[in-house]
Amino acid sequence: MYLSTPIKGLVTKAQSGFFTVETESGEKVICTIPGRLKKVWQDTDLVAAGDRVTIAIHDEGQGTIESVAPRESVLSRAKPNPEKRSLLTDQEQVLLANPDQAVLVFSIHRPDPSLRKLDRFLVVAERNHLPAIICVNKIDLARPGQAEELFHVYKEIGYPVLYTSAVRGDGIEALREALRGKISVLAGSSGVGKTSLLNAIQPGLGRRVKEVSKATEKGLHTTRHVELVPLAVGGYVADTPGIRALALYDLEPGELDGYFREIAPLVAGCQFSDCSHQHEPNCAVRAAVAEGRVSPERYESYLRLREEHEMLDQAAY
Ligand SMILES: Nc1nc2c(ncn2[C@@H]2O[C@H](COP(=O)(O)OP(=O)(O)O)[C@@H](O)[C@H]2O)c(=O)[nH]1
Ligand SMILES: [Mg+2]
Numbered sequence: 001m002y003l004s005t006p007i008k009g010l011v012t013k014a015q016s017g018f019f020t021v022e023t024e025s026g027e028k029v030i031c032t033i034p035g036r037l038k039k040v041w042q043d044t045d046l047v048a049a050g051d052r053v054t055i056a057i058h059d060e061g062q063g064t065i066e067s068v069a070p071r072e073s074v075l076s077r078a079k080p081n082p083e084k085r086s087l088l089t090d091q092e093q094v095l096l097a098n099p100d101q102a103v104l105v106f107s108i109h110r111p112d113p114s115l116r117k118l119d120r121f122l123v124v125a126e127r128n129h130l131p132a133i134i135c136v137n138k139i140d141l142a143r144p145g146q147a148e149e150l151f152h153v154y155k156e157i158g159y160p161v162l163y164t165s166a167v168r169g170d171g172i173e174a175l176r177e178a179l180r181g182k183i184s185v186l187a188g189s190s191g192v193g194k195t196s197l198l199n200a201i202q203p204g205l206g207r208r209v210k211e212v213s214k215a216t217e218k219g220l221h222t223t224r225h226v227e228l229v230p231l232a233v234g235g236y237v238a239d240t241p242g243i244r245a246l247a248l249y250d251l252e253p254g255e256l257d258g259y260f261r262e263i264a265p266l267v268a269g270c271q272f273s274d275c276s277h278q279h280e281p282n283c284a285v286r287a288a289v290a291e292g293r294v295s296p297e298r299y300e301s302y303l304r305l306r307e308e309h310e311m312l313d314q315a316a317y
């Protein structure tokens, strides 16, 4: 037997200790983690979908993971409590390694968009250093300009906003281009059209990116299963149940302003360094809201999230 040179690959699926690795030559190898490495890696989250690894192939289509490249980014959530699934621990569970972007899908109608929810997602994305793209679907159900009216503020603060209709085809080309060559995470409430959009981008893609129903979500809390589904144009869509459960579990209320893009640069101008931007005098954030430089809705989202966190914080002690 000879020692083969390590083969580079991408983990496209992680399930119960088995990892599907797509090698640079496009081969799929089912890998396990050798016992000697399990010990070394036991405090980290071993290996997750999206990790770039080197493997050794032992048998046809089977191998072991020999090394994992440092992660550039992770999508994580609080690890569920093994005893009581409704409770979260303060440990982090890596759902996906090296995601390139999150596509946050809303519909303009049926269901109506919740901008509060969008702002919450954006805070999670900022916190994870994950570029976010906003996709507003079902524009065929809106009067012309209606979607833009509601979402232009996000464009103004620097987020790409795509307006799509999965049934009429608007914006599908732009969405496909936005996904090309990247590892993308798609997030959005049930019914906004995620499956339809994926099918419009590539026939059959929606079926491959399975969604998690309420019934199976519980099980997935313990048996984390994330898969990267390849795109014909290059890149992957991550089929990850976790984003809905993504909590802002370890965020301090005082950090929150840093995750609102347009608010963050204003904070230095507040009189008090620990200004909460709620009631303090000479608050640069409230001044900006009053002058129309920060949208009142975004500011309202900030206040609500801040309140929520203060409640969480108190509950923790
Ligand atoms: N009018 C309209 N309906 C859509 C559009 N996209 C999806 N739908 C419909 O919305 C419903 C939910 O779509 P689906 O793709 O299953 O949403 P998902 O739960 O986010 O995956 C289905 O009845 C779709 O036919 C769209 O662009 N316009
Ligand atoms: Mg769906």
Ligand SMILES: [Zn+2]
Pocket (backbone or CB within 6 Å): 267, 270, 271, 275, 276, 277, 278, 280, 282, 283, 284, 285, 286
């Ligand atoms: Zn302030």
